[in-house]
Amino acid sequence: MSDAGWRPVRRTRTFEEVLAQIEERIEADGLAPGDRLPGERRLAEQLQVSRASVREAMRVLETLGVVSSTVGRGPDAGAVLTARPGSALTDLLRLHLRLSSLSMRDIIDTRLMVERWSAEHAARHPDRHGAELAAMERALERMERPGLPPEEFVEDDTAFHLAIVQASGNRLLTAVMQALRDSVRRYAVEAIVRLGDTAILRRDHRRIFEAIKAGDTAEAGRAVADHLVHAYPELFGGSPSSSAPHGACPLDEEPGR
Amino acid sequence: MSDAGWRPVRRTRTFEEVLAQIEERIEADGLAPGDRLPGERRLAEQLQVSRASVREAMRVLETLGVVSSTVGRGPDAGAVLTARPGSALTDLLRLHLRLSSLSMRDIIDTRLMVERWSAEHAARHPDRHGAELAAMERALERMERPGLPPEEFVEDDTAFHLAIVQASGNRLLTAVMQALRDSVRRYAVEAIVRLGDTAILRRDHRRIFEAIKAGDTAEAGRAVADHLVHAYPELFGGSPSSSAPHGACPLDEEPGR
């Protein structure tokens, strides 16, 4: 018999089976956010497993952002399908960051690409994005408040940039960017403090906003790019890719600019 | 006293405390992928909690892709820091898909943006990406095998496109795209079957590969865009954004082209 071509038998732990069946039920019964799952004891009985196994499955579902558990009695207690599937992504990205598998350069490059793309999209049909434009303007005004602490500035800055992505209508990108901003909030505050003055950033924001509102796609893209360079000058210093082994010269480019 | 402004005290479950302490230890001790965590019994004893609580924490860490548990004895058994933090992202995205909060259009738009950007990056310095180019060529050859079942074609196709993103050097994008491809594998197979013939796709792949190798950034970007249109014609049909309420006309664009 051949020695290769074998693979170890897939050991299926019971909590994984429980997990799968719960997911199936959610899908089959068409459960929506806010709906309740059966209690742990009941699930354990029906699946004929121990409550501990059910609990491990619930922990996974909770980590994945599918359910949220509350104690007590009543129609809203127990495991409830949650409506905020994004926070799981946040936890993931935050962990990746802590375990230093990602660099700041990667994150800013990604932001540049996504937000530029989104801004161009938004600028193509500014009339369709009244809500997002309003959100952007609100954030703009909040950022003008004198004596604003860095933490709050970052908050409004996040709202502004998220509105851009939201205007693209792409929910995948919106979810990822939301999680990304949440994950790096601390670093963003540090960057603002290091920068000292937010005047340039606020001017950039206005420029982006006006470009989108005016439907000037090219200008909107350029404005986003310039803005990120101003916000993270240390990443775009004259030295060509000082710490980046390959790739990442995200500005000297854009084919046909 | 004011009635508002209060929020319920944050009940900290013990497994969350365990989780936090484990994360701290990983960071403080500088543990790297491959290193072992103490056994569940030992952790429970040192933290003075029950083994069940430790297990729930481990389940979360496993879901987050931080550790991977194996039974048995020996230096490689137990909870080991995993080197593949991507699988957690895969689970998340797959779940989001099942709960239908994401549309195929969003995914393809994202692919288009990311892979175009990556291809342009790679084409800018083709000499630095020998490894990725080799991987792409290998995938190209595998896809030429006659009588290839759709599943295997998708496998090689994924390898090809992933190599493009890898060549960008951006680990965040690489992780996200890897997870995305894994999440939609089933749909990709269906798309291939629906298409019937892969000749056009294979020709597109060659075109992308040659453009990157030749350092033709503009052509590389165009080739990627054309390829995705060929692969998902139903999304880019002549009807202007038939099912997309706003945004997403990802081709009639590229500012200053």
Add this chain to the structure above:
DNA sequence: CTGTGGGGTATGGTCTGACCATATTGTGGT
């Protein structure tokens, strides 16, 4: 010397049954 078989043991996986804290619901008394 080799190697081969088997026992010892540490690991995660699972189960049972209990108790606690919390929050709603029902009920009885005022």
Add this chain to the structure above:
DNA sequence: ACCACAATATGGTCAGACCATACCCCACAG
């Protein structure tokens, strides 16, 4: 009508046991 209190259902936690697995090591046979 209102309020106090018991009943109850929920998740959270614990202790202790047993199982299957996989490695380690040593005695024993070749």
